[in-house]
Amino acid sequence: MSDAPPLAPDGLDDWLRRLQREDLPVLGDTVQALCNTAQDHGSSATDLARVILRDAALTSDVIRIANSAYFNPAGVRISTVSRAVIVLGFDTVRAIGLSLTVIDTLVRGDQHSRVRRVFRSSLHAAVQARALAEATGDPAPEEVLIAALLYRIGELAFWSLADDATAAGLETALAEGAGSPADIERDTLGFALRELSRALARDWRLGDLLTGALRPGAPRDGRARLTRNAHAVVADLEAGRLEAATNRVAREARLEPVEAGALIERATAALPELGRALGVDVGARTDAARPERLAEPTRQPDPALQLRVLREMSATAHESRDLQALFDLAVEGLYRGQALDRCALAALRRDRRGLAIRAALGVPAALYGALERVSLEPGSALAGLLAEGRPARLEDPRRRQVMAEAAAQLGPVVFVAPLQLRGRTIGVLLAEPGAASGEALREAFDGFCHLAEQTMLCLGRLTA
Known part of the structure; x- marks a missing residue:
């Protein structure tokens, strides 16, 4: 429970304002951004990686879970978010990111016992939902898993953040009341916790599937x-109603009762395995399996990760003909493996007079547009640099000449x-070394050149 000022039960709107403005703004932003990647059919692995990579701890956890037996039973080694999308699929990686965000915001710490019970039930419902979705031929069972996991998000938010008096009042009312839980909640708080879930799903735009599941009526x-x-x-x-549960699954999946029971x-x-993958103990305290997050470390070059990224790029070139997947890996390798800032890979436009960014991390929207406006007209400074055919470390005055308005x-x-x-320039790789200087700056440039060379080798294999 929170030590923050009490969340007074003055109605649903007051709770929403408090949750969104004071207690859960980061959760709302992150969950909404992850959900938006699913609703925008033009989203790429870069869009998903950009959301996850905002948080170094989340990035580390996503990669750890992507290597777990539950999500990666084949045991394919994964070192980057981009590679995780290639191996596991877009929806699975997004599901991992959403699950972790909810867990770390609402479930960890000194929780009310109801948080643990609600979350365990939600995890259990998530694995049952995924199994049902697979049994019915659903094209995206991970979406159903996430909708089931978030179905009771209003309850998790209430029991995680309510002050002691408000939580105890509702707990007592539920234990002693004779009506349905929803009716008792309305009498005590002025609204049912499911209505809070529905309002959060709507305001955070958590997707049509969850919104539809929470809508009143059938x-x-x-x-x-x-x-x-x-x-x-x-x-x-x-509640011990095994026959009722079996019949419900049999009707939903059109199975015989014996088959439904087996499902x-x-x-x-699979529930304990999912719990282990997510770093929670579904049999005890939900934060027992993993310690609280530490402060985010300062980004530093990681030679071991750099090597794994190069290997993943080679594997991608051999396994698929997906140029975008290669571009995403190259940029993530620069950003995470070499700890470079503002990394981008841009292709030459068809008219070869400008750039079109294909992958970027750490690049704000204004700079994104400025880079795409840098001229490649014949005689321009950038066109001249690309014609030289080798990497360059730009410092003033050449930096201002080449990067034009983006230099600022x-x-x-x-x-x-x-x-x-094959001797023809098709794109450009860009990055900033941040505050690196001296030997560190030279090493950063060497690593950048090495990855650029590997990118070109992989491009050759992909297009052979």
């Missing part, structure tokens, strides 16, 4: 019904490398 969408039924199945199981057993058996938004040193394919 869900009109089959996937929304499945999400809600997964929680009903878990409620039946927790429930398999999903339930860049640091005093910029690394630039032409990307060539």
Whole structure:
């Protein structure tokens, strides 16, 4: 429970304002950004990586979980968010990021016992929902898993952040009341906690699937019904109503009762494995399996990660013909492996007179646009640099000449490398070394050149 000023039960709108403005603004921003990557069909692995990479601890946890048996049963080694998307899929990586964000904001720490119970039930519903989605041929079972995990987000928020008096008052009312939990909540708080879940799903734009599952009345969408039924199945199981749970699954998945029972057993058996993957102990305190986060470390070059990135780039070149996946890996390698700032890979436009950024990390929107406006007209400084065919470390005055209007938004040193394919320049790799100087600056430039060379080798393999 929170030590913050009490969340007074003055109505749903007051709770929403307090949660969004004072207690959960970061959660709302991060969850919304992750959900937006799913709703925007033009989103790439770079868009997803950009959201995750805002938080170094989240990045580390996503990669750790991407290597877990639950999400990666084949045991493919993963060292970058971009590679995780290639191996596990966009939806799975997004699901991991959303799960971790909710856990670290609402579940860890000195929680009310209800937080642990609600979260365990939500995890259980998530594995049942995923199993049902797979059994019914759903094209994106990870979306259903996430909708089930977030279905009770209003309850998690309340029990995590309410002051002692408010939480104790509702706890007592639920224990002693004779009506339904929703009616007791309305009498005590002025609203039902499911209504808080629905309002958060709406205001944070957590997706049509979750919103539909939380809408009053019977869900009109089959996937929304499945999400809600997964929680009903878990409620039946927790109350000892195994036959009711089995019949519910049998109807939803059109299975024989014996098959439905086996599906429930398999999903339930996967619950501890999902808990371990997410770093929570589903049998005890939900924060017992992993310590609280430490302060984010200062970004430093990681030679071991640099090597793994190079290997993942080679593997991608051999396994697929996905140029965007290679671009994403190259930029993440610069940003995380070499700890460079403002990294971007841009392709030459069709008219070869300007750039179109294909992957970027750490690049604000204003700089993004300025880079795309740098001229490649014949005789321009950037066109001349690319014609030289080798990486360059730009410092003033050449930095201002080459980068034009973008120079004002860049640091005093910029690394630039032409990307060539069979003797023809097709793009450019750019990065800033931040505050590096002396030997550290030389090593940063050497690493940048090495990755640019590896990118060109992989481009050659992909397009052979």
